[in-house]
Amino acid sequence: MERTCLAVILAAGDSTRMKSSKSKVLHDVAGRPMIAHVVDAVAATGVSSVALVVGRDAERVAKAADIGGVTVKSYIQEQRLGTGHAVLAAREAIAEGYDDILVTYGDVPLQTAGPLFEARKALAEGSDIVVIGFHTDRPTGYGRLLVKDGELIAIREEKDATDAERAVKWCNSGLMAINGRKALDLLSRIGNSNAKGEYYLTDLVEIARSLGGRVTAVDAPEVEMAGCNNRAELATIERFWQERRRHELMLSGVTMIAPETVFLCYDTVIGQDALIEPNVVFGPGAVIDGGAVIHAFSHIEGAHVSEGATVGPFARLRPGADLSIGSKVGNFCEVKNGKIGEGAKVNHLTYIGDAVIGSGTNIGAGTITCNYDGVNKFETVIGKDAFIGSNSSLVAPVTIGDSAYIASGSVITADVPDDALAFGRARQEIKPERAKLLRERALAIKAAKKAKG
Template sequence: MTDTASPLAIVVLAAGKGTRMKSSLHKVLHPIAGRPMIEHLLASADTLAPARSVVVAGHGREQLEARLKERAAIAVQDPQLGTGHAVQQAEAALEGFTGDVLILYGDVPFVRPETMRAMIARLHAEDAPAVVVLGFEPEDPLRYGRILAHDDGRIAMMVEYKDASEEQRACTLCNSGLMAVKSADLFALLAKVGNDNAAGEYYLTDIVNVAALEGRSCAVIVTDDPDEVGGINSRAELAAAEARWQARRREEAMAEGVTLIAPETVFFAWDTQLGQDVTIEPNVVFGPGVTVASEVVIHAFSHLEGAVLESGVAIGPYARLRPGAALRKGSKVGNFVEIKNAELGEGAKANHLTYLGDASVGAGANIGAGTITCNYDGYFKHRTVIGARAFIGSNSALVAPVKIGADAIVAAGSTVTRDVADGELRLVRGEQLVKPGWADRFHDAMKKKKAEKTS
């Protein structure tokens, strides 16, 4: 019977310079769906409840330390002498650990948890392979290392592309670089790996050949989805990975009861949550932290981040919801409305050209076109509270901190700097002057002056 109850350690290789990205940001911190690629990988690995997680870093390790903090131990590879040498740098962090070690790559972010589990399960099969390698068969094997294997999955030999003969390169089973090894074997095998090869490096793959020379078998399992082991080394490959992720997420959303009018124009974040019977029109972008309940309509060209939309809400077109926006049941946000750190109460409306920042808007309130909450005094943010059923006239400026009472009316064009009581009308305007005939006299004088200048 297969025993897979051993403790698990994760080693993630992330020491490469990522020169093809041409970026000051560490390669594995470049985001896909709003989340650094290495965090996609670590989240999948976390489903296996690893006892230890180690990230091997080199160039830009300070960025990894700052981002990952307590999530993983950081081991440093300097100088960088190949993938085998990189894994050796994790030995100190794994001191005293007894169990299985899963070796992953920070720039290969979409390895599925079920694939990781399959590798560990194969490591504990009855034939007890020393190493389990994840293989894949791409449409174009390019310059990947090759796995020469028997029909039963036992590996005869592994070879890097640079060192392979033409006959070996004709094999289409490629090495993803991902491996599962028991801790008792890993560093003993690595200690016997040399660097007599075309690159002068210590290859991780050579532990398979070392084990074979010792008379031990190694095995390959093959993923049925080559995309999950696709590495990301350039901006173009990053964009391609984003496109694949988005395509899968759109399919999932529609399968779960979401209507996408033009699916290819909608972009989700890694944590977007959507209820049933949500309708999303074209050119909508979700940043991280958005939760959408059932029967919500998001009109075209809207951008949402860090927002909560309860059932029956409608926003847009051209709405912007920033972090802290909370739209309660049946509320409405129209075109060119921006909401930040503000709650729009049940059934409340802000339909046109409005900014609501650091505000609470009561149920059933109506916010007129051009209204803004003036929430920043140059040093501090202040809050605006608008009561239930209040009516804020168009082109009003509410200078926080200020409270507008329930059922109050603020007349159009008002600049409100003091609290408005419940049921009160607040009218703040300059006196309207009327000068009959003044405009006619002005036009006549200006026309005469212009004629004199051009004559």
């Protein structure tokens, strides 16, 4: 759209029903603050800038809303005197003279660009006010949208509605688009002669019509208009978001055996023909290439898994983990800031931190890269085609050469050259009959304790 547009996002509520020490819009949905989801949605409609109306936690809310790609400027709403009053807190931005004004809310994180774009399209076609509504089988409590001859003639609150009007299932979401050239004049006409003494944005319908303006409504899916007021609704919104994103990924060619048990993050990327088994959790920054397999009960965050690589079951990939093509990180393993080379195997019960592992290398069970001395982190480098025996501790900084062999149970503190065999353990000794004596002594101690007590 060539028309200029300002999005006014109302995010100044006190969030009392959330029972939280922080603003409601800072609570996460899919690993991202609600307000960031809303900014992302309005940005996708081609807005020129965003006016963020804030109150509680103003600086933190503004920081969370600054996701890049669109200019965001904050405006403080000092008093809470209704939605019309809240929009006028951004009077300075509105006065800049945009073609379109979008008004939305920071606690409606499931909204997408589609309905917002349709509202802008209706403005371009001559409407002065466009209300975004939704159809629902549970309209109780919502204002009803009353339409005649293609125009919205009223938003009727339930307490004021007739029986016939209450039967209407098209409801007001609260989201609205306003002709930017007329916005300040229309908004300034909103009065507060009501029981609460507040300025209601919905009054714009009657005001615009009284001035001969055209008022219309567009429809949005009910789920996209779900607002969040408490923790129970936050959990419901999270469920809706997860269901929608899983569905998108499966349609794109990702296999999920039990999709309802897979939890994604807002930026999770999964390629075609990847297989995700049950009970997998993705944190921020996870990229799974096509053809990779993530086995059950794995947790992946800030990591990259290449084509043909396998993870888990019961594996954890932390930020900086990078698995090359055909590599494997098996059960009860953890990788943090570690690059696993092509075809390399980290099979079980192993910690790889701050390490580089070459292609074709095998890491035995129970291996630990000892990367932290209590103050600083150090790197372990293992060459290609090396073999690290089970229960080995590699004390960084240390380098293991290509095709080197580390004997099981070793503690390695010095570099190992290519093709070398390294032992880092005490020589085994055998004490005949000593086990029998130790056992007899232990039994005697136990018997003595029992006699005393």
